[in-house]
Amino acid sequence: MNYPEPFINRLQNADNILIFTGAGISAESGIDTFRGKGGLWNKMKPEELASFDGFMKNPNLVWEWYQYRRQIVHETSPNSGHYAIAEFEKYYNSVSVVTQNVDNLHNRAGSTNVLELHGNIERNFCIDCNTFFGVEDFQSVSEAPKCPKCSGMIRPDVVWFGESLPQGVFEKAEALARESDICFIVGTSAVVYPAAYIPVTAKEFGAYIVEINVEQTEITRSVDLSLIGKAGELLPEIIKKIKEWRGS
Numbered sequence: 001m002n003y004p005e006p007f008i009n010r011l012q013n014a015d016n017i018l019i020f021t022g023a024g025i026s027a028e029s030g031i032d033t034f035r036g037k038g039g040l041w042n043k044m045k046p047e048e049l050a051s052f053d054g055f056m057k058n059p060n061l062v063w064e065w066y067q068y069r070r071q072i073v074h075e076t077s078p079n080s081g082h083y084a085i086a087e088f089e090k091y092y093n094s095v096s097v098v099t100q101n102v103d104n105l106h107n108r109a110g111s112t113n114v115l116e117l118h119g120n121i122e123r124n125f126c127i128d129c130n131t132f133f134g135v136e137d138f139q140s141v142s143e144a145p146k147c148p149k150c151s152g153m154i155r156p157d158v159v160w161f162g163e164s165l166p167q168g169v170f171e172k173a174e175a176l177a178r179e180s181d182i183c184f185i186v187g188t189s190a191v192v193y194p195a196a197y198i199p200v201t202a203k204e205f206g207a208y209i210v211e212i213n214v215e216q217t218e219i220t221r222s223v224d225l226s227l228i229g230k231a232g233e234l235l236p237e238i239i240k241k242i243k244e245w246r247g248s
């Protein structure tokens, strides 16, 4: 692919890279996205499965759904898009991944600076004493478990509708956005706030914004470059170009 000159210049001279990802980066690993054709929120009700009220009304249903999603995540692997993102670290001083995904695949692919805005499905915590547990602690438990320390209810460590983001994580992501030279927006519909402010902040502070998505989104008209295609194909192509320039 021939890239426009301003993108090439930025790629060649950037120090700080920010990669903002959503469900689309994991689609090629076999994990459903939330919106659009086949999206989870077309088949499931977010207010029942991804809200605190829904959990209090039917904890077993919510627990069962998260155990099912964990199973899917366990059975899958990072794809070439996740690996390409991790590979940016070979070529730039600072590479940060700010993800809305809870699937842990960026960490598994080797990215070392991942900020998880919406939590991580591989963790649980007690809503009363706030103790955190690894997913293995309740691996084969099919009904919503109780805390072994205080008997409080255990829930997945993910952000549900109406909840705040994990403390300090958004602020850290915003600080990275302000410093970034290039911000990639990968596989997200960019409609869920406050997460979607991250690329907006990057742009306000002068970053060159590149969107990678299989289709146009709400944010496409305000980006500097829109690359239409699969993240698992386009990101490795960009890495290949960088390798050619650097001779390694």
Ligand code: OAD
Pocket: 021, 022, 023, 024, 025, 027, 028, 033, 034, 035, 036, 039, 050, 100, 101, 118, 159, 160, 161, 186, 187, 188, 189, 190, 191, 192, 212, 213, 214, 215, 217, 229, 230, 231, 232
């Ligand atoms: P969405 O499902 O809203 O959007 C996924 C995006 O990925 C769409 O724009 C697709 O076109 C794009 N896409 C699909 N396959 C792709 C591929 N192979 N390569 C590139 N792009 C692809 O998911 P998010 O934007 O992540 O929040 O959704 C944001 C939040 O809404 C989620 O974190 C979740 C959800 O409700 C919470 O659970 C709090």
